[in-house]
Amino acid sequence: MTTDYRLVGIAWRLDRLRWVPREVLAEVVLRDGLCMWGWTEDEPAWQEERLTDQELAAVLCSGCPVQDECLELELRAAGLDTVGVWGALSEDNRRALYPHWRQRGERAEDGATP
Ligand code: SF4
Secondary structure (H helix, E strand, O other): OOOOHHHHHHHHHHHHHOOOOHHHHHHHHHHHOHHHHOOOOOOOHHHHOOOOHHHHHHHHOOOOOOHHHHHHHHHHHHHHHOOOOEOOEOHHHHHHHHHHHHHOOOOHHHOOOO
């Protein structure tokens, strides 16, 4: 099995959010997540296209300022049961990321103190 160093890098990057409580992550994502605001007038053209999850993640989450918070939140909330597009990754990519992320150590909800 080969190591996907892109995913290892993402897992390392998420370390900065290890001790952020889940409710704070949720608040930030709900407040600032691009997809949380919907599209009222000009619906994105890609909604008419058949995209793979990876393509949809790239388009939907492009420019979202809270990709890491969204990803950290989804990994904590759903783990390997994650579905859909969150944190600029497809569900397959998040499942592949999960063991690398878990290997980085405890998170705020694991009951440990920083
Ligand atoms: S990263 Fe993607 S799924 Fe998460 S809030 Fe931003 S746009 Fe939405």
